[in-house]
Amino acid sequence: METKMPIEIQSRDSDEYILNMGPQHPSTHGVLRLMLKMDGEVVKDVVPYLGYMHRGMEKMFENKKYEQIIPYTDRTDYLSVIPNNWVYCMAVEKLMGIQVPERAQYLRVIMAEINRIMSHLLWYASFGMDVGALTPIWYAFKEREELMSLMESASGARFLHNYFRFGGFKADIPKGFIDGVKKLLARIDDDVDEYEALLINNVILTNRTKGVAPISREKAIEYGLSGPSIRGSNTAIDVRKDEPYGVYPKFNFEIPVGKNGDTWDRCKVRMDEMRQSAAIIRQAIDALPAGDVMAKIPKIIKPAPGEVYTRVEGPRGDIGLYLVSDGTEKPYRIKMRKPSFSNISAIKELIVGYKVADVVAILGSLDVIIPEIDR
């Protein structure tokens, strides 16, 4: 059986050629394969090949008990660990009618915002590497190391925390955690200013990214973009404000938006989001109540039959989880709606007409994570 190439070159005389940005490439954020049809340096057409990292997560979930699934949700997107945990625990808690105590709610917000800062720092580092700045990665990772140590003291793991449980947390935060967070908050604003000045406001980068790959508000909504990718197009869509969950309604924060929807705006939005996350963490620490961190839940997790769809705001966008339960210990179906999948669907719209060097910058500004796309 002959496989037909999705991209073809029409005639031998044209200057077009096919460039395969293969699954192994320093800049495709994982195993993404892009088949580019190029004319000189300009991209004419692109076909993304997905599925290199498909692990059958959703099928695996059907064979595991509910509490066994929590570590797997970490690994669907290893950078937005906490929002993934949260969306899943929220779904099960809704089906079982569990009320999470106040202190646990506040702690969940603190963890989620710390995770957002960590994810954006890693985005900053890898975006810098993509465009050729080899120094920001070290500064960003130094911050990340301190945050990872904090999370390790709280959850036991630096990276794939596996932290949330149905009804709250297994144990309260350790003694030095709040002090550690306060120390970080004291310098995060200055640091974000410095990182912005080093890379984002650098004239070489602004020349490379301003006006590159703008996407209009209507097109972005059509493609289903979410997170900073759509907020760059002057669209203030954020699950924390649209369908608030947890104790987010109690906090006072803004949704940063960009003006033109081009690559630079998407980058700037992420830097501003780090500042907003720091503001939320400050308010949460000030208002943190005492109390239990775990609700009373039954020993065997058997949610009532039914279905529920929950959404949270991850660093990359809108994470959704659709859970169908049939009353047994194992879920009947879990479907995860991942922001990177929708974000990468807009790749043809964004890349066509720009140069090879822009491809990498545009992909970087979308901040896609491949395990999330393929699950």
Next chain:
Amino acid sequence: MNFWQVVKDIFYNTDKIVAWIYTQSHALWASWHLPSVILDIIIQLVVAVIVVAFLALNALWIIYYERRFSAKMQLRYGPNRVGWQGSLQLIADTIKLLIKEDIVPTKTDKNVFTIAPIIVMLATFAVFLVIPFGKGIIAADLNIGVLYILAITGLAVIGILAGGWASNNKYSLIGGMRSAAQIVSYEIPSVLIVLSIILMAGSLKMGDIVAAQSKTWYILFQPVGFVLFLIASNAEINRAPFDLPEAESELVSGFITEYSGMKFAMFFLAEYTNIFLVSAVATTLFLGGWQGPWLPPFVWFFIKTYFVVSILMWIRWTFPRIRVDHLMEFAWKVLLPIALLNLIVTAVVLKMV
């Protein structure tokens, strides 16, 4: 001759020592009734070997310096395990490169594939014959010294294009072509700046240019020229922020992708020797060459050259990469007019003074 006088001369008046070696060897040769042409050839061969050996060692040192310097800028240590403070790291790396398998991809033009790194290295090493390392320490003080430098550095384009083409790899081809365009575009502002310097010095000879800066260094007269020369040289040696041909994140090493083992080592050495080359040329043209107070001349030369090398490294590790069309725009629309203006102003001022 007094022993201490000789020692002092070795450090401070090397031109006397060199002249003495020449006259003595010619006298000895003539006493053996042999034609002096052969002696000249032998001397030149010996000088060439000395220069190449020195450059190879220097390249090793620069690589180590870059790794430590960049590490300090990036909140880390750099190599510090092998030898004292990591100084033997480069020897370990060199041995590794020498014993690596030399992979030649199939369907390449094997001869061109092999020659490309040789041409690039040649283009770099051949220029050092006219660089004045110290008082009288110059392999060949050609009458057309500066012109020779500008001409030979252009040879590297052939090597890069050859490497990109012979690798039978689209990425390499793109890298090679980008590099050729880049080098050729940035040579022109570079030449114009050097022309301004030549106008002021009145001669193409490197020794004369250094002598003309005995009162004041030319950087004080031509600050714009210095900055422009650094930028243009940065682009000519394919270094960040102009390192598109080896853009690691886009083209996986560009035209160097398919090279391994000793051929890669030659490209690598050529790149770092190039850094030293443009710094040495900048030192000679703008910073007064080997002149300076009480330290020996060649020590001054190295201090100044490494100062410029540090500036180039600093630039590399701070800025992101420039896109290829911005690069061409920058060369033709920004650097070229400024360089022309610089030349005109220099000429006018010289006429009036």
